[in-house]
Amino acid sequence: MSRAGKIALYSAGGLIVVLALCVAALLNFDWNRTKPWISSRVAEATGRAFNIGGNLSLTWQAPQGEQGWRAWVPWPRLAARDVSFGNPDWADKPFMAKARDVSFSIRPLPLLSKKIVIPSLALSAPELSLERLQDGRNNWTFGSGGKSEWQFELQRLILAKGEIQLKDAVKHANLKAEIDTLGNGKEENLRLGWRVAGTYNGEQVSGQGRAGGILSLQQKNTEYPIDASVRVGKTSIDAKGSLTDPRRLAALDLQLKIASVSMAQLYPLIGVVLPETRPFVTEGRLHGSPGQHGGNWTYEKFSGKMGASDLAGTLHYRGGEPRSSLEGTVASDFLNFNDLSPLIGADSEDSRARRGAKGEQPPDKVLPVENFRTERWNSIDADVQFTGRRIVRKEELPIDNLVTRVHLRDGVISLAPLKFGIAGGNLVSNITLNGKTTPVKAEMKLSARHMKLKQLFPTLEGMQASLGEINSDAALTASGNSVAELLGSSNGEIKAVINQGTISKLLLEKMGLNISSIIVTQMFGDKQIQLNCAATDFIIDKGVMQTRAFVVDTADATIHVDGKINLAKELLDLTIYPDTKGLRMISLRSPLYVSGPFKKPKVGVDKGVVALKAGSALALGALAPVAAALIPLVNVGPGEKSECGTLLAQATEKPVAPTAARKAANTSGTSGTSGK
Known part of the structure; x- marks a missing residue:
């Protein structure tokens, strides 16, 4: 071997020895x-x-x-x-x-x-x-x-x-979790079990679940599996899916199921203003990422139940300044009308207790007194369209095709428009609630067209053969922190006209207290009589509805209603003046009165006051001051004759002072049998 070869061999051997010594030293x-x-x-x-x-x-x-x-x-x-x-x-x-x-x-x-x-x-x-x-x-x-x-x-x-x-x-959270390694299972990547307890936003928290045994904090494309079941207060949440880039919570993709006593209960969890509802459960795909100001989230193609109603839709949440936003669509193929009662605090005491409503509905009050939660309205902006394709209620009032667009911006809620079909017609309204003021200021405009009497009162036997049609307009302004306060402080007007049709003779006979005719009708059956016109006009001042006109004119009778409805005190004070257009064997011919609280109104006969004999003249006189305003509600098709239009036109041509006519009738009339 050459000298150079020996040097190389000794050098390599020396290096190996040094490396071996280093390894031995390290070990x-x-x-x-x-x-x-x-x-x-x-x-x-x-x-x-x-x-x-x-x-x-x-x-x-x-x-x-x-x-x-x-x-x-x-x-x-x-x-x-x-x-x-x-x-x-x-x-x-x-x-x-x-x-x-x-x-x-x-x-x-x-x-x-x-x-x-x-x-x-x-x-x-x-x-x-x-x-x-x-x-x-x-x-x-x-x-x-x-x-x-x-x-x-x-x-x-x-x-x-x-x-x-x-x-x-x-997040106002104080949570404690116990973790443990799971044994071998079918899902090998779910190797960590956990239990959690504590508080979140003042609500008690408990839950359990499984997660991946290895949490990747750097690899952005590695999915960390999650399977959890958690209860927060009265809300239960079940989630199964994956988290990508856990250090930054970059992407969360879960199949999410949520159940609670009311959608409003989710506010402490997600910071999104949702309405008070019946108990609900929904399930859908939640995906997105937290990011800045809450991140971006989509609850996609969810479906579920709210009370007896079904729900489905997609909602998008976007974090931002000064407020985050919520957009999307929600639809119901079968919407129980009673399931909407918690929206205005009109549900039962048991329902209110389950969803944790503060305060109680007074037993003597009909209008809901539950306060609006305006402190939450400024936390988010919203634009959500809701559609209810078929709506039912216990009394089978035929409401269908409810469509509304809920806008919430800078503390102001508007339903613009709120539309639905009712009794063969349609109702369109615009409602605005300004939560930036204390108390809340509200505005409402409403227009109802072509509602059929027969369909409007399907459970009232005497209305089943009625063919009349109702048109109505209303405009109100109010201020208050509940439905009761809003109505009790409202100002505006309500007008309605029933144009052409028929009405049960028995109903009219009962209103006129024509005893003999009632007996005969009950023995031999009811019949329908021609309804010429029915017109109402209420002016509302500080919650008191005062009749400006309330007249029902038929082939057999003319009925005038006068008085007040106090919405603030929930009191009725109405007097009904019937006048027949034909001879009756026995007729009390006395005015009726309807008075007392909304809960238990009293209906009786004012025997000390003789019924009006001015009949149609008085009706026209009462109608004259407002007939011009009511004429636009008479919407008939081309070539159709409107008896109501004729009556309103006559009222504008032949005004008669209602008070004078009533006095004349009272002084000249007698109680008992009489003819026209």
Whole structure:
């Protein structure tokens, strides 16, 4: 062998011996001596105290995911006992994390550029304390504050049997979770079981679930599996899906099922204003990411039930300033009208108690007194379209095709428009509630057209053969913090006209107290008589509805109604003056009165006052001052003759003072039998 060959052979042998000695030294080195250096480097990189109280040992592992020559550089893996990681100075507890056993690998090459990269950190029996202050500072964001050139990066976290506590002043959360490693199951990636308890926004929290055993904090495309069942107050949530990039909560994709006693109960959880409802349950796909100001979320193709009604739709939430926004569509193929009663606080006491409504409905009140929650209206803007294709109620009032667009912007709610079909006709209204003022200011405009009497009162036997049609307009303004207060302070007017048709003779006979005709009708059957016109006009001042005109004119009788309805005090004070157009064998011919509270009104006969004999003349006289305003409600087709239009035209041509006519009738008439 040549001299050069011998030199090369000896050099290679020497290098192998040196490497062997180094390996032997590393394997036999007491790594506990490096604990101060490791603690110092981690502290410099994170700005936190780091301590290894127990034994520290080293093993080597093949690198994962490295390419080229880097794949030949092994990774040291350290195992330590009794490890603690400190908290910032402002935190409640001195330690953010403690663990009985800790093992972690280190990529050696980044150390040359003063960067500590930990591909995997495994904690056994850990105790984690996560905390966030109201100003947004949190203890899970690491950094040295610019005092060190060292950087710290944790890529994966593995937990086994421990405890995690979260105190979040931003979300008003104080939660404690117990975690444990699960045995082998069908879903191999769900290796971590957990239970949680505590409070969130003042509500009690309990729940359990499963999650992935390995939490990837760096790989953005790695999905972390989640399977959870949680109860917050009166709300239960079941979720199954995945979380991508857990460190940033970049993408969440869940099949989400939510159930609660009212949709309004979700406000403390999601910060979105939803209406008071019957108990509900919905299920759909939730996907999106938290991001800034709440992030962007879509609850897609959800379906479910609200009371006895079905619901389906898609909602989009977008975080933003000064308010986030909610947009989407919701539809119901079968909407029970009674399920809408919680919207205005008109549901039963049991229903109110279940959804946690404050205060009670007074037993002597009909109008809902539950206050609006205006403090929530400014938390979000909304634009949601709602459609109810078939609507039913206990009394079988035929309402269908309800369509409304709910706008909430800067604390002002508007239903513009609110449209639905009713009794063969349609009703269109625009309602606005301004929650920026105290009390709430409200405006309402309503127009009802072509409502059929027969369909409007389907359960009233005497109306089944009626052919009349109702048109109506209303305009109101009000202020108040409940439906009762709004109506009790309202100002405006309500007008209605029933044009052409027939009406039950028995109903008219009962109104006129024509005893003989009532007996004959009951014995031999009812019949329909021609309805010429019915016109009503109420003016409303500070919650008091005063009749300006209320006349029913038929072939057999003319009926005039006069008086007040006090919405603030819920009192009726109406007098009905019937006048027949034919001879009756026995007729009391006395006015009727309807008085007393809405809950228990009284109907009786005013025997001290003789019925009007002026009949049609008085009706026209009462109608004359407002007939011109009522004429636009007479909407007939081309070529059709309107008896109501004729009557209103006559009223404008032949005005008669109602008060004078009534006095004349009272002084000249007698009670008992009479003819026209």
